Amino acid sequence: MATPQTIFLLAFTLSLLALTVHSHNITQILADNPEYSSFNSYLSQTKLADEINSRSTITLLVLNNGAMSSLAGKHPLSVIKNALSLLVLLDYYDPQKLHKISDGTVLTTTLYQTTGNAPGNLGFVNITDLKGGKVGFGSAASGSKLDSSYTKSVKQIPYNISVLEIDAPIISPGLLTAPAPSAAVSNITGLLEKAGCKTFAGLLVSSGVLKTYESALENGLTVFAPSDEAFKDDDVPDLKNLTQAEVVSLLEYHALPEYKPKGSLKTNKNKISTLATSGAGKYDITTSNSGDEVVLHTGVAPSRVADTVLDATPVVIFTVDKVLLPAELFGKAASPAPSPSPAESPSPTAASPPAPP
Numbered sequence: 001m002a003t004p005q006t007i008f009l010l011a012f013t014l015s016l017l018a019l020t021v022h023s024h025n026i027t028q029i030l031a032d033n034p035e036y037s038s039f040n041s042y043l044s045q046t047k048l049a050d051e052i053n054s055r056s057t058i059t060l061l062v063l064n065n066g067a068m069s070s071l072a073g074k075h076p077l078s079v080i081k082n083a084l085s086l087l088v089l090l091d092y093y094d095p096q097k098l099h100k101i102s103d104g105t106v107l108t109t110t111l112y113q114t115t116g117n118a119p120g121n122l123g124f125v126n127i128t129d130l131k132g133g134k135v136g137f138g139s140a141a142s143g144s145k146l147d148s149s150y151t152k153s154v155k156q157i158p159y160n161i162s163v164l165e166i167d168a169p170i171i172s173p174g175l176l177t178a179p180a181p182s183a184a185v186s187n188i189t190g191l192l193e194k195a196g197c198k199t200f201a202g203l204l205v206s207s208g209v210l211k212t213y214e215s216a217l218e219n220g221l222t223v224f225a226p227s228d229e230a231f232k233d234d235d236v237p238d239l240k241n242l243t244q245a246e247v248v249s250l251l252e253y254h255a256l257p258e259y260k261p262k263g264s265l266k267t268n269k270n271k272i273s274t275l276a277t278s279g280a281g282k283y284d285i286t287t288s289n290s291g292d293e294v295v296l297h298t299g300v301a302p303s304r305v306a307d308t309v310l311d312a313t314p315v316v317i318f319t320v321d322k323v324l325l326p327a328e329l330f331g332k333a334a335s336p337a338p339s340p341s342p343a344e345s346p347s348p349t350a351a352s353p354p355a356p357p
């Protein structure tokens with residue numbers, strides 16, 4: 001009879017094998033096909049590659065360099081990200097399945113639908129098996145046409161990832177007219193207050209760190225904003241006991257000088273530098289994930305990424321359920337101050353006046 005330890009080791013081994021079997025790297029897959037170099041580059045710039053790699057079942061509708069020319073360099077990066085997100089189907093379709101669609105037509109969910117930027121069914125794609133062996137793709141929005149067609153298969157890893165080439169982008173109504181990210185993040189404090197992070201927003205303003213955040217917007221910024229409830233936690237030290245420089249470091253610790261959306265956090269394996277990082281191994285964080293949940297680790301206490309307030313490439317703002325406490329400031333806060341040793345204690349005999357003769 002198998003012991004509990006044996007069963008555990010077997011389950012652990014099988015889980016590792018499952019991870020190995022189902023892992024994929026879309027950047028490497030497309031790197032073998034130079035005709036998709038533009039598409040591949042934008043997957044990396046928008047961090048969609050990380051999101052694709054973090055999912056176990058996916059179909060990517062890829063555009064060659066000629067088809068990408070209608071998008072590349074003609075729209076803000078945030079708009080191109082939305083357009084490419086509509087080409088990431090959250091189901092597995094290989095050439096055989098395309099020609100065996102029940103009733104000839106199906107509406108399938110895309111990554112764009114999960115962003116919250118697609119009202120109604122604008123994040124769904126219509127796949128229709130046409131006569132003559134052709135397959136058409138189009139927006140699921142009412143009145144939309146099948147403006148794109150399947151041209152060839154690129155790569156399949158059943159039933160993990162399928163890469164299929166189509167001849168034109170799929171454009172849903174309003175997709176290419178999204179506001180530029182600069183307009184969306186022009187008022188960081190307003191966004192934070194609306195998300196229930198008024199305390200954090202107030203600290204950014206009073207400390208002057210808001211200007212540091214704003215100066216990082218153009219090159220990429222990721223913000224982890226603690227909720228107002230997080231600041232009420234008993235484990236949060238009294239910030240009044242910190243110096244001004246320490247408050248600044250604490251607030252800078254809550255932001256990364258790069259665009260790192262949730263998909264990137266889920267696939268991250270390395271330490272991440274924050275705005276407070278000034279040297280190797282200083283003020284960095286690590287991540288772990290279970291399913292869709294991402295946890296940040298500071299070396300003092302973990303904090304869960306709760307909600308996405310804004311994801312407008314190259315800026316993303318999250319709420320977190322705990323204040324991030326860097327070990328550089330709070331790592332030894334729980335250790336009691338050492339008591340004076342007996343040798344250091346004043347001697348009662350020495351302290352007493354000498355006895356009269």
